[in-house]
Amino acid sequence: MDQKPQAVAEDPAKLAEFQARIDRGESIEPKDWMPERYRRQLTRMMSQHAHSEVVGMLPEGNWITRAPSLRRKMSLIAKVQDEAGHGLYIYCGAETLGVDRADLIDQLLDGRAKYSSIFNYPTLSWADMGVIGWLVDGAAIVNQTVLAKASYGPYARAMIRICKEENFHKRQGYEIVATLANGTPAQKAMVQDAVNRWWWPSLMMFGPSDTDSPNSAELLRWKVKHKTNDELRQRFVNLTVPQAAAVDLTLPDPDLRYDEATKNWEFGAIDWAEFHEVIRGNGPCNRERLEARRAAHENGRWVRDAAAAYAAKHGAASATNAA
Amino acid sequence: MTNDRPPSTDTQGPLWEVFTQEEQGAPHRHAGSVHAADAEQALQNARDVYARRGEAISLWVVPADAIVASTPGDAGPFFDPGNDKAYRHPQFYKVPRGVRGL
Numbered sequence: 396m397d398q399k400p401q402a403v404a405e406d407p408a409k410l411a412e413f414q415a416r417i418d419r420g421e422s423i424e425p426k427d428w429m430p431e432r433y434r435r436q437l438t439r440m441m442s443q444h445a446h447s448e449v450v451g452m453l454p455e456g457n458w459i460t461r462a463p464s465l466r467r468k469m470s471l472i473a474k475v476q477d478e479a480g481h482g483l484y485i486y487c488g489a490e491t492l493g494v495d496r497a498d499l500i501d502q503l504l505d506g507r508a509k510y511s512s513i514f515n516y517p518t519l520s521w522a523d524m525g526v527i528g529w530l531v532d533g534a535a536i537v538n539q540t541v542l543a544k545a546s547y548g549p550y551a552r553a554m555i556r557i558c559k560e561e562n563f564h565k566r567q568g569y570e571i572v573a574t575l576a577n578g579t580p581a582q583k584a585m586v587q588d589a590v591n592r593w594w595w596p597s598l599m600m601f602g603p604s605d606t607d608s609p610n611s612a613e614l615l616r617w618k619v620k621h622k623t624n625d626e627l628r629q630r631f632v633n634l635t636v637p638q639a640a641a642v643d644l645t646l647p648d649p650d651l652r653y654d655e656a657t658k659n660w661e662f663g664a665i666d667w668a669e670f671h672e673v674i675r676g677n678g679p680c681n682r683e684r685l686e687a688r689r690a691a692h693e694n695g696r697w698v699r700d701a702a703a704a705y706a707a708k709h710g711a712a713s714a715t716n717a718a
Numbered sequence: 719m720t721n722d723r724p725p726s727t728d729t730q731g732p733l734w735e736v737f738t739q740e741e742q743g744a745p746h747r748h749a750g751s752v753h754a755a756d757a758e759q760a761l762q763n764a765r766d767v768y769a770r771r772g773e774a775i776s777l778w779v780v781p782a783d784a785i786v787a788s789t790p791g792d793a794g795p796f797f798d799p800g801n802d803k804a805y806r807h808p809q810f811y812k813v814p815r816g817v818r819g820l
């Protein structure tokens with residue numbers, strides 16, 4: 396997305412002092428000195444995260460008009476609205492690093508910025524709404540609970556707010572899953588099919604394996620991250636396996652087995668080729684998602700223009716009155 | 719971020735900082751920020767973003783560029799006048815043993 400950044404020569408004394416602050420567990424605030432690379436990494440992470448929240452509205456928005464009851468429809472609208480809010484919390488945090496939200500949105504719309512690859516998969520049935528809440532939001536919570544301790548204050552604060560709200564997302568999803576799993580054979584088959592399709596992409600949400608994660612060491616040293624991708628992925632699997640068993644659903648992994656020694660649920664190999672293909676823009680819905688975002692942005696332009704024109708007129712009028 | 723393109727021409731409106739009061743008697747605390755064309759829209763956006771679950775009974779929005787803040791680099795000397803005056807704290811004063819209610 397960006398051009399290769401020129402290496403910035405940082406003052407070694409300032410760098411050491413910065414690392415010492417991190418090691419003491421201090422929180423870095425917007426006006427504090429920070430290495431250019433820290434600023435850049437956080438801008439990248441936070442803008443990708445914000446974009447993911449915003450694009451994440453699309454697969455679910457797809458089902459609002461077809462929700463099976465008013466109760467389900469209200470919940471889904473509230474959840475999708477939350478995702479918009481979460482995007483705004485994180486854009487707001489990213490702007491404290493000195494970037495402009497309009498530029499970040501431009502980067503998303505013209506395809507330079509990345510967002511979570513999970514949202515490039517299609518939502519084929521109503522059961523997907525349940526499984527997304529359960530698995531996708533569940534995975535996001537595991538990730539975000541740790542990010543709530545990130546060293547950058549505005550990011551951590553946004554995550555705390557988000558984690559509180561995501562619990563509703565996960566529970567409403569699991570309720571849908573449990574209801575379908577206890578329903579007719581057709582309903583049960585539908586939810587099992589959704590689990591089969593979403594399980595592996597959910598595991599990929601934690602990012603590349605530690606052996607193949609170029610940014611991890613630096614982000615851990617700066618305490619932006621506190622756990623590695625693989626540690627978080629394992630935590631998610633351990634949490635989820637019993638939840639699947641509780642509603643009598645299976646996870647599509649023949650290698651899944653409990654290891655008494657490590658107390659972990661060992662899982663099979665992830666198809667990283669698929670992961671990289673989706674990131675490169677070749678997932679089932681990449682093009683559709685970006686087109687929907689662009690259309691939404693263009694269709695909203697007249698509202699922004701009208702609000703700006705109103706504010707300008709109003710501002711001019713009050714300036715005249717004051718004179 | 720390094721970027722070979724001109725800044726966006728799209729208007730998101732100016733930035734407003736948002737403060738929320740969570741309950742009666744509590745102070746207003748900084749919650750985040752919103753973009754809005756004017757104060758009225760800023761208040762509505764702040765409500766939709768920061769008070770979806772009854773988290774606030776009162777909201778302030780302030781143009782972000784109207785906020786004047788101390789700078790972290792000068793924090794030492796700037797706050798120094800308050801840091802070396804132990805006599806401003808009750809623990810500085812000796813009280814005869816056995817005297818209560820002080």
